[in-house]
Amino acid sequence: MKIGIPRALYFYVYYPMWYGFFSSLGHEIRLSIPTNKEIINLGVSHSVDDICISVKVFHGHVKYLLNKKDLDFVFVPRIASEEKYKYTCPKLAALPDLMKSAFVNDADRILTATFYTRQGDKLIIDAFEEIGRKLGDTEERVKKAAKVGIKYQDLATKALRSGHTFLEVVKYIKNLEELIKKPVEKKRYTVALAGFPYDVYDTFTNGDVISKLEDSGVGIVTTDMLDPKVYRHYSKYMIKDLFWYQANAAAKGGMYYIDSSDIDGIISISSFNCGISSIYQKLLDLYSKEIGKPVMHIIVDEQTGDAGLATRIEAFIDLIRVKRGDGLVSQENNLHGTEDGVHVRSV
Amino acid sequence: MSKRVALGIDIGSVTTKVVFIDENDEIVEGLYIRTKGNPIDTIKAGMIEAYNVISSKYGDIEVIAVGTTGSGRQLAGVVVGADIIKNEISAHAYAAIHEVPDVSTIFEIGGQDSKIIFIRNGAVTDFAMNTVCAAGTGSFLDHQAERIGIGIEQFGEYALRATNPVRIAGRCTVFAESDMIHKQQMGATPEDIIAGLAESLVRNYLNNLARGKELLPKFVFQGGVSENIGIVKAFENAVGAEVIVPKNNKLMGAWGVAMLAKREIEITGQRTNFKGFKVTELEHKTRVFYCDGCANNCEVYEVIENGETIAYWGDRCGKWSNRLTSKVRRTERADRREEISEK
Numbered sequence: 001m002k003i004g005i006p007r008a009l010y011f012y013v014y015y016p017m018w019y020g021f022f023s024s025l026g027h028e029i030r031l032s033i034p035t036n037k038e039i040i041n042l043g044v045s046h047s048v049d050d051i052c053i054s055v056k057v058f059h060g061h062v063k064y065l066l067n068k069k070d071l072d073f074v075f076v077p078r079i080a081s082e083e084k085y086k087y088t089c090p091k092l093a094a095l096p097d098l099m100k101s102a103f104v105n106d107a108d109r110i111l112t113a114t115f116y117t118r119q120g121d122k123l124i125i126d127a128f129e130e131i132g133r134k135l136g137d138t139e140e141r142v143k144k145a146a147k148v149g150i151k152y153q154d155l156a157t158k159a160l161r162s163g164h165t166f167l168e169v170v171k172y173i174k175n176l177e178e179l180i181k182k183p184v185e186k187k188r189y190t191v192a193l194a195g196f197p198y199d200v201y202d203t204f205t206n207g208d209v210i211s212k213l214e215d216s217g218v219g220i221v222t223t224d225m226l227d228p229k230v231y232r233h234y235s236k237y238m239i240k241d242l243f244w245y246q247a248n249a250a251a252k253g254g255m256y257y258i259d260s261s262d263i264d265g266i267i268s269i270s271s272f273n274c275g276i277s278s279i280y281q282k283l284l285d286l287y288s289k290e291i292g293k294p295v296m297h298i299i300v301d302e303q304t305g306d307a308g309l310a311t312r313i314e315a316f317i318d319l320i321r322v323k324r325g326d327g328l329v330s331q332e333n334n335l336h337g338t339e340d341g342v343h344v345r346s347v
Numbered sequence: 348m349s350k351r352v353a354l355g356i357d358i359g360s361v362t363t364k365v366v367f368i369d370e371n372d373e374i375v376e377g378l379y380i381r382t383k384g385n386p387i388d389t390i391k392a393g394m395i396e397a398y399n400v401i402s403s404k405y406g407d408i409e410v411i412a413v414g415t416t417g418s419g420r421q422l423a424g425v426v427v428g429a430d431i432i433k434n435e436i437s438a439h440a441y442a443a444i445h446e447v448p449d450v451s452t453i454f455e456i457g458g459q460d461s462k463i464i465f466i467r468n469g470a471v472t473d474f475a476m477n478t479v480c481a482a483g484t485g486s487f488l489d490h491q492a493e494r495i496g497i498g499i500e501q502f503g504e505y506a507l508r509a510t511n512p513v514r515i516a517g518r519c520t521v522f523a524e525s526d527m528i529h530k531q532q533m534g535a536t537p538e539d540i541i542a543g544l545a546e547s548l549v550r551n552y553l554n555n556l557a558r559g560k561e562l563l564p565k566f567v568f569q570g571g572v573s574e575n576i577g578i579v580k581a582f583e584n585a586v587g588a589e590v591i592v593p594k595n596n597k598l599m600g601a602w603g604v605a606m607l608a609k610r611e612i613e614i615t616g617q618r619t620n621f622k623g624f625k626v627t628e629l630e631h632k633t634r635v636f637y638c639d640g641c642a643n644n645c646e647v648y649e650v651i652e653n654g655e656t657i658a659y660w661g662d663r664c665g666k667w668s669n670r671l672t673s674k675v676r677r678t679e680r681a682d683r684r685e686e687i688s689e690k
Contacts, residue, residue: 033642036641036642036643037642037643037644038642038643039642204643204663208663292472294472294473308476310434311418311434311435311436311476312436312474312476314433314434314436314437315434315436315437315471315474318433318434318436318437318471319470319471319472319473319474322470322471323470327610328433328437328441328607328610329431329607329610329611329614
């Protein structure tokens with residue numbers, strides 16, 4: 001069968017698992033195109049008004065796939081929990097229901113199952129069995145495929161831990177072992193991006209912060225590269241944990257990077273209207289004030305003009321340059337203003 | 348011998364600032380002009396005007412470095428041939444630190460945006476910029492002064508004469524305006540309303556940008572709005588300390604970037620990219636088109652000099668902007684340098 005996977009939200013966390021599962025069952029996977037203006041417009045016009053831009057974008061991806069009539073299903077899993085006693089944001093937990101109500105006529109083409117991850121393989125296999133029944137695959141094959149999915153996810157995690165971004169994981173999905181071996185280029189400056197993977201990696205919605213930094217000679221690391229073990233102890237600073245795994249990862253991962261001597265600064269990326277982000281941003285503010293490392297928040301919304309964003313990123317890079325004692329001038333590579341995406345021809 | 352100067356251009360949303368500085372980083376000539384729709388013409392007019400003034404004073408001048416900043420920095424950078432294109436936060440901070448070395452907090456309010464910059468030990472440690480809302484910036488004050496029927500120049504004295512400033516909602520321009528009308532109908536004097544407006548602007552600014560961050564003296568206040576003595580007073584009341592308005596308060600961005608351009612040239616030891624005053628005679632056109640390469644439909648901007656495209660920007664994928672870079676880059680720059688030195 002042909003299954004569409006929306007390139008949004010938890011795609012940026014669990015795509016390897018889904019890829020491994022569906023492809024080993026012999027189903028054809030079709031990804032929606034990376035977010036663009038068309039997808040955002042589709043999403044905004046099909047969603048309710050008061051949700052965050054990330055969920056609106058998800059609507060757009062689902063609609064894009066539903067419009068492809070040759071796809072049998074569009075996969076919208078319900079990620080209910082990513083850690084024991086931690087649950088996802090209500091909008092994410094209700095995602096399949098949101099999609100079914102937004103696209104009533106195509107409701108039966110939405111393929112879903114409820115996932116509880118990082119709580120043992122059993123719960124994941126259960127969820128995959130639910131999908132397998134709908135697709136008409138035998139139980140034995142589904143179990144095997146679920147294990148392949150879990151293996152892919154483990155490899156992807158390994159790649160992240162070795163310093164590769166999830167965008168690279170998507171690119172190397174057929175060859176994750178090669179990616180794990182690939183060395184990560186070290187740059188003079190390193191900025192950590194704290195935030196939910198779907199905000200950090202959706203390069204269209206966030207004005208392509210990653211490329212803007214990399215083009216200016218700044219390496220990046222993200223909070224999903226960290227093993228939760230390394231930042232567990234920051235719960236003490238927060239008094240208690242937040243209720244969402246991803247919020248904890250952004251907050252504690254951010255604090256871990258604030259404390260890391262090889263990180264020059266932290267940029268948090270969140271989507272407008274996200275309540276949980278406001279909490280971890282404040283936590284990062286408070287912690288950075290104690291440690292004295294620069295933190296900047298970028299809040300993305302539907303507008304696509306990015307002049308203000310470019311100015312802020314440039315100024316942030318200047319700030320870390322000065323902090324390192326490199327001064328404001330003689331940015332050889334930036335002489336032609338590549339920071340802003342401007343290229344000048346000498347005449 | 349001709350006088351050696353560095354040129355700094357700050358193209359803001361409402362005004363354009365052009366300065367020439369000498370070897371000692373002092374401003375020899377500075378101009379503050381309204382941008383009025385066409386930034387390129389404004390820059391050229393400013394350059395000619397400043398050139399005439401300086402050359403009548405000093406005779407021949409030689410421009411050794413050029414820097415641009417402000418929201419139109421890219422455009423200005425390609426048109427005049429800049430050595431450094433710098434964001435306005437760094438440029439403003441650089442000039443403020445030069446002027447008041449132990450500054451800790453910089454307030455900067457311009458025509459359409461406002462920023463706060465935190466400095467510790469002579470380096471920027473944090474900054475914030477207003478994002479989408481232009482409440483409490485120069486344009487808003489302009490508009491309100493006009494509505495009350497006084498010149499913006501008198502705004503300050505009116506505010507100082509107030510005895511009982513009324514409270515005005517400063518959160519949003521639209522609400523502030525309806526609030527002001529209401530207070531007027533109730534019988535408040537223009538003086539009290541203007542002082543109230545100044546206070547609400549400052550309150551709004553500190554709430555939106557400073558967000559509870561530590562405000563330490565010394566304070567420097569710059570940008571066009573710092574001309575307004577009423578707002579300066581309101582800032583002093585709010586922070587409970589002296590607020591310094593530096594001598595070149597309106598030209599700080601241009602001054603900062605002129606100094607940075609000069610350092611750049613000193614460090615790299617290269618010749619300036621400046622195209623010379625002949626650029627004022629060249630014909631520059633800009634063109635906007637929607638790229639139809641993909642669904643993003645990026646607005647692509649093209650700058651054309653004497654019929655030849657010299658820059659593209661606005662495309663997300665680099666389809667247009669890379670066309671020029673691949674040819675340019677460093678080799679061509681280096682070639683050009685050799686050409687110049689051979690001559």
